[in-house]
Amino acid sequence: MSNSKINIALFFGGRSAEHEVSILSARSIYNAFSKEKYKIYPIAISKQGYFISPAESEAILFGEQKKVPEINRKNILDQEILNILENKIDLVFPVLHGPYGEDGKIQGFLDTLNIKYVGCDLLASAVGMDKAVMKEIFSYYNIPQSEFRILKKEDVNKQKLPKLFQKLADDLKRPFFIKPANMGSSIGISKVKELSSFKAALKEAFKYDNKLIIESSVEGREIESAVLGSGDQIQVSAAGEIISTHDFYDYQAKYKDQSTELIIPAEISEANKEKIKELSIRAFKAIGAAGISRLDFFVNEKENIILINEINTMPGFTQFSMYPLLFKEVGMSYMELLDELVNIALAEAK
Structure with a gap:
């Protein structure tokens, strides 16, 4: 590359119903990356699947433009973006939540172009996104879950x-x-x-x-953990609890209801903290994950039951999201977490 910085294309937006959440995650990531160490190329993707120019993408991240525009053109990728992907970047950080981003589709696209990226590969992303396949794999590995x-x-x-x-x-x-x-x-x-x-x-x-x-339905507290790493080099965060005033932890409770509480660290027994760490690693490895994942559990301490709910291979990543907050509890700052994710991606791709 033309300079000593690590060059990263930050993908965000996308065709998913989680489009707006992705923008919030990308905004936090862009602002937190050290500009002395990294050159960031923001690239938004519209709800129709078109890649947006870096200039417009920056305007969206900085709040100067309210939303990703709807684009109707012949080419999904224009020449400017093709040039960035082919000649200017070391890797992509696909901060895309949900379908067409977290489900292996963008990962397969990048694999085809031989471009490195942060997070799980095509297969692990697809398995993590498809909860039916995920649950069948957890069953195969005897990872406890609800009926x-x-x-x-x-x-x-x-x-x-x-x-x-x-x-x-x-x-x-x-x-x-x-x-x-x-x-x-x-x-x-x-x-x-x-x-x-x-x-x-x-x-x-x-x-x-x-x-x-x-x-x-499971009677229990909603506990989450975060996982970082690959192969045998896996770190598990502190456990955190979600307390929602809603009937269950739905979209409104996650992103709009200010009454939802995140308790970090979760007030559970040391034995159950260790059990959650063990199950987190088992689930992470079961789907072949690498880089980043958040694990969601139901914990009933009275009946000594811990059940995994799901794994998320590209969780929400604002500075107030559960994933970075869980690692902050064990001494890893938001910026350090980003550095580590980039290092893992570069090492995995060698």
């Missing part, structure tokens, strides 16, 4: 809803949760208690995916 069923749209169309509802209620008890298999930030999730809410929940979840996860 679940996988429901495809064609299966629903073949059955009468009252009969299907009753079967799920018998298998999983009530209430149970319905969620899209491929979505994050608790988008499209509903808690179901009766047939009327079942119909509405199916309709909502099918907006985002043709495959759903139906999960039994």
